[in-house]
Structures are given as C-alpha cells and as structure tokens.
C-alpha cells in the first residue's frame with residue numbers, strides 16, 4: 215500500500231492545547247490531554263481512512279462543490295450527510311457555517327487566484343462537523359476537513375470562524391501544490407509531521423491565505439485589518455487570538471505562551487512549524503503594508519505563485535527567491551512590489 219499524505223496540522227496547536235490543559239481543573243484537564251493524545255492517533259490512522267474515494271468532478275464553470283457531514287460526536291469519518299451542494303440550509307447551524315465558510319475559501323481561490331478547489335481540478339470539499347466529544351480543534355486530514363464543537367471553556371465557534379476554516383482549506387491547497395507536501399516528513403509507523411523550514415512555510419502559507427481570505431471577504435484594506443487568526447474562537451479567559459501576523463509572539467495580542475518568532479536569526483531546526491511560521495507570516499505582513507491597499511490584489515498572486523514553485527524541502531531562502539522571481543515577472547525587477555518583497559525578507563533576516 216502506498217503511503218498517503220497525511221496533513222498534520224490542527225488549527226489549535228499542541229502547545230496551546232497543553233497550555234489549556236495545564237491551566238484547567240481535573241476533568242477538563244483530562245479531556246484536553248486525551249484530545250492531545252487523540253490527535254496523534256488520528257494522524258497515525260490516515261491510511262485506514264484513505265480508501266474512501268475522493269471524487270474529482272468536471273464541473274465546467276461551477277466553483278462550489280461541497281458536502282457537510284455530521285460525525286455525531288464520534289470520530290468516524292465522514293459521518294451522516296447533512297448538506298450537499300445546492301441543498302437548502304440544514305437545520306444544523308454549525309453545518310451551515312462550515313458550508314458557507316468553505317464556500318468563501320473556494321470562491322477566493324477560484325476568483326482571485328484562479329485555482330479550482332484544492333487540487334486545481336474542482337475536487338469536492340467534504341467536511342465533518344461535530345467531530346468527537348467537545349473536540350477543541352479543526353483539521354484538514356489530507357482528504358477532508360473535520361471540525362470539532364470545541365470544549366466551550368477555551369475553544370468555541372470553530373465552524374463559524376472563517377479564519378480557521380480558510381487556514382485548514384489552504385493546507386489542502388499546499389498539499390496538492392507541492393509534491394510530497396511542503397515540509398511533511400513521513401516515517402513509517404509514525405504519524406507524519408511538519409518539520410524544519412519547509413514545515414514552517416507550510417503553516418505560514420495557510421496563515422497568509424487565511425488572512426487574505428478574511429480581508430477579501432470583509433473588503434478590508436491592509437491598514438484596517440487586524441492580522442490576527444483565531445480571534446473569534448477563543449473564550450475570553452483563554453486568550454485573544456492564536457497568532458498575529460503583525461507582531462508574531464506578542465502575547466498581549468494573542469495568548470500567554472505564544473512563542474512565535476519573526477526573525478530568522480532565532481530559528482532553530484527543532485522549532486515547531488507553528489512557531490517558525492511567524493518568520494514568513496511577518497514577511498508577508500511587512501510587504502503587504504508597504505504596498506498598501508488590498509493584500510489579495512497587491513501581493514496575493516505573488517505569494518501564491520511563489521509558493522507554487524517550492525519543493526517539499528524548501529527553505530525560507532527558497533521562498534524569498536521564489537516570491538522575488540514572481541514579483542519581477544509580474545511587476546518588473548525594481549518595481550514597487552519587487553522592492554517591497556525584497557525589503558520584507560530582509561527585515562526578517564532571511565535575505566542579507
């Protein structure tokens with residue numbers, strides 16, 4: 215049996231779940247620790263679920279093709295169908311939220327970046343809501359999206375968060391874009407993980423796309439944007455956001471143990487992908503701010519086409535070069551865009 219790609223990214227990073235567990239009492243603590251454990255097992259089980267057929271359909275000009283399922287509080291995928299494309303809204307509001315937010319992500323990639331679904335060939339997007347018991351996470355499994363209901367005390371509203379759904383959707387995009395998966399390390403018998411610089415670039419691609427999708431949907435220019443992710447899923451006592459692209463690692467903007475870095479000089483090969491992603495996130499933020507206006511128009515195509523050139527083991531320097539090549543091709547060498555991209559990668563110390 216061939217080894218299947220398994221996405222290894224949960225919306226709420228392990229470090230954050232552990233922090234929630236450590237600051238919780240007895241039962242809640244136990245439940246969150248179990249969920250941490252479960253995420254590792256789930257990642258190890260990819261092969262078993264992958265026999266399910268992924269349908270790629272020729273749909274002409276049709277952009278939207280979605281199915282939302284009810285996992286009914288269990289962990290079997292996909293579960294019972296709740297809403298097919300073109301069905302009227304379901305009685306289940308969580309399912310409708312997931313359906314709508316996936317639709318926004320599909321439309322963004324198709325209309326703004328010219329990509330037809332995650333595989334570029336109009337693949338139907340399946341999502342299972344009500345995954346697990348009080349499951350405080352969402353994930354792209356490599357084949358579909360799964361969304362928990364949250365534990366209510368720290369994490370809520372995962373399906374209702376455009377940023378979270380768009381982030382996970384974008385993992386599907388990079389999975390198909392970069393052969394073998396950007397930074398995905400597969401060790402037989404172990405769950406796949408995102409490693410090194412490429413793994414951090416994978417995470418960053420999802421954060422950058424999610425930020426653009428939020429801004430595009432709100433019609434928001436870069437000056438007005440919050441540049442936060444996950445600000446709409448956290449209970450007040452849990453924190454303000456999962457990440458900030460404006461100032462990675464600023465705990466006053468995010469959560470108490472946010473350790474994201476924004477300087478390549480601080481990067482260590484053992485860094486978690488969610489930590490080191492701050493470097494490329496911040497580079498995108500800096501370039502977008504320099505250009506002003508609408509990020510998805512000024513910088514979106516440059517970043518997207520740049521990352522499309524990357525290979526599975528790409529470095530930050532590769533990403534800098536790739537985005538610079540695309541900036542020069544689209545806007546000209548020495549253009550405002552080319553200069554903005556160059557100065558951003560310099561500021562985070564990827565370029566000398």
Ligand SMILES: [Zn+2]
Pocket residue numbers: 223224225381385417420
């Ligand atoms: Zn992710």
